[in-house]
Amino acid sequence: MSAGWIAVAGLGPGDEVLVTPEVTAALAEATDVVGYIPYVARVAPREGLVLHPSDNRVELDRAGFALDLAAQGRRVVIVSSGDPGVFAMASALFEALETWPEARDTDIRILPGITAMLAAAARAGAPLGHDFCAINLSDNLKPFAEIERRLRHAAQGGFAMAFYNPRSISRPHQFTRVLEILREECEPERLVLFARAVSRPDEEIRCVSLAEAMPEMADMQTVVIVGNQATRRVGRWVYTPRSVPA
Numbered sequence: 309m310s311a312g313w314i315a316v317a318g319l320g321p322g323d324e325v326l327v328t329p330e331v332t333a334a335l336a337e338a339t340d341v342v343g344y345i346p347y348v349a350r351v352a353p354r355e356g357l358v359l360h361p362s363d364n365r366v367e368l369d370r371a372g373f374a375l376d377l378a379a380q381g382r383r384v385v386i387v388s389s390g391d392p393g394v395f396a397m398a399s400a401l402f403e404a405l406e407t408w409p410e411a412r413d414t415d416i417r418i419l420p421g422i423t424a425m426l427a428a429a430a431r432a433g434a435p436l437g438h439d440f441c442a443i444n445l446s447d448n449l450k451p452f453a454e455i456e457r458r459l460r461h462a463a464q465g466g467f468a469m470a471f472y473n474p475r476s477i478s479r480p481h482q483f484t485r486v487l488e489i490l491r492e493e494c495e496p497e498r499l500v501l502f503a504r505a506v507s508r509p510d511e512e513i514r515c516v517s518l519a520e521a522m523p524e525m526a527d528m529q530t531v532v533i534v535g536n537q538a539t540r541r542v543g544r545w546v547y548t549p550r551s552v553p554a
């Protein structure tokens with residue numbers, strides 16, 4: 309039996325040209341692909357490759373399943389969108405390892421990908437050119453009160469911010485609350501970028517002031533970038549200067 313392995317791979321934001329050669333090579337060697345349905349759908353089927361699409365929110369089961377396959381000698385790629393370490397499967401795999409000591413010697417590699425905020429920032433210019441942070445606005449895995457607290461601190465700390473999972477059908481009110489908090493902490497002219505389906509055919513990039521920002525501008529396919537106080541427009545671009553006056 310050949311030795312099994314697991315590669316946790318980021319497929320980038322959507323466009324195939326943004327998949328790294330390292331990820332393409334791992335997929336070419338794989339016997340099995342494991343992941344959330346829409347991500348697995350991005351992998352071209354071929355003979356000898358078994359696709360295992362699964363539902364959302366079953367990350368730990370999925371990780372355990374992949375460890376099991378690798379123990380049987382299979383070559384497994386766990387796919388995430390963007391980067392696998394950003395609100396995605398890499399942490400879920402290590403979490404599974406904590407409860408499964410006998411699997412700790414599994415050959416595991418994490419293959420980075422282009423995360424949504426970086427693809428979005430590049431489209432707009434350079435809104436993340438100075439200090440920034442990324443916040444997952446989903447309260448599936450943390451209380452919303454904690455999200456509010458971090459948001460306020462980030463705004464007070466002068467960080468530009470990137471929001472993942474900003475607004476879903478099941479929790480439409482939370483993003484409204486996020487905008488309220490931002491309006492308490494930031495000036496109305498603060499630039500807010502709504503980048504939807506970046507690098508996909510239905511891509512839409514919109515930059516508005518905080519005063520103009522509306523909850524409906526975001527959905528689960530959108531990454532939202534809020535500039536810092538110095539973030540500004542130049543021509544059709546949006547950028548954040550690299551320096552802060554002393």
Ligand code: SAH
Pocket residue numbers: 321322388389390391392393394395396422423424425428471472473474503504505506507508527528529530531532
């Ligand atoms: N691991 C992924 C993030 C998974 S969380 C990454 O690194 O990008 C899912 C969230 O990512 C979505 O709700 C959205 O906020 C963001 N996202 C993923 N792909 C995107 C894209 N092509 N355009 C805009 N936002 C995207």
